[in-house]
Amino acid sequence: MKVIREGDMKQKNMEQEIRIMARINNPFLIKLHVSFKTQKFLYFVMDFINGGGLFYYLDKEDCLDENRSRFYTAEILCGLEYLHSRGIVYRDLKPENILINYNGHIVLADFGLSKTGLVGTDARTATRCGTPYYVAPEIILGQEYTKAVDFWSLGVVLYEMLFGVPPFYSEDAMEIYKKIVMNDYSIDADAISVVCWDEGGLR
Structure with missing residues (x-):
């Protein structure tokens, strides 16, 4: 899960990221399951990749x-x-x-x-x-x-x-x-x- 505070400079990039992830479905690309926001934070829930980077x-x-x-x-x-x-x-x-x-x-x-x-x-x-x-x-x-x-x-x-x-x-x-x-x-x-x-x- 990624979490970012509303109004953060990274928010624009994350909103773009959500739009892109909503369009893709491929085993070699991380999958977005759901995104939502509250008054203070923007969240998006993705695959749990537990093998490290x-x-x-x-x-x-x-x-x-x-x-x-x-x-x-x-x-x-x-x-x-x-x-x-x-x-x-x-x-x-x-x-x-x-x-x-x-x-x-x-x-x-x-x-x-x-x-x-x-x-x-x-x-x-x-x-x-x-x-x-x-x-x-x-x-x-x-x-x-x-x-x-x-x-x-x-x-x-x-x-x-x-x-x-x-x-x-x-x-x-x-x-x-x-x-x-x-x-x-x-x-x-x-x-x-x-x-x-x-x-x-x-x-």
């Missing part, structure tokens, strides 16, 4: 093995493709929003930054939002962008699952943005087995 496992294990990373990536992709097919761009894919249910499957949560109305592959928007490590370069540059920004974030999450840190790492947000725009990262090929490394790229 990807952030927890990365913090505990540093990084994940290749098969597990591949499995999670495939399920995240299924969730994103479902959203995109309904004209929704997620815009906040990060380990904190990737939950894992009791069966070990991925469930994406938190649609407060998501945007509707992007119908078609070329539909664009221009709002600047996202989390520094995972935001796409076109968002940083203030350019119009498509739903493809979610795939950029997915690539960042996959890298973090394999190596334990985001590819564009820094303690300073502006330095993170600079690295993203310059595509300044490296891959230690020796740390990845031939199982998922082929001709200089992940497979």
Whole structure:
């Protein structure tokens, strides 16, 4: 359950989140069961996901093995493709929003930054939002962008699952943005087995 005080700055995002969650029904996306509000608070009741989040496992294990990373990536992709097919761009894919249910499957949560109305592959928007490590370069540059920004974030999450840190790492947000725009990262090929490394790229 999420609870927010009436008039809080986050209320607008949560109301948008409720509208989006009311439209979706997919095993890889968290389900909204009911929402209501009182004079002081806004509530919404969702699935109870008791397997923890990807952030927890990365913090505990540093990084994940290749098969597990591949499995999670495939399920995240299924969730994103479902959203995109309904004209929704997620815009906040990060380990904190990737939950894992009791069966070990991925469930994406938190649609407060998501945007509707992007119908078609070329539909664009221009709002600047996202989390520094995972935001796409076109968002940083203030350019119009498509739903493809979610795939950029997915690539960042996959890298973090394999190596334990985001590819564009820094303690300073502006330095993170600079690295993203310059595509300044490296891959230690020796740390990845031939199982998922082929001709200089992940497979």
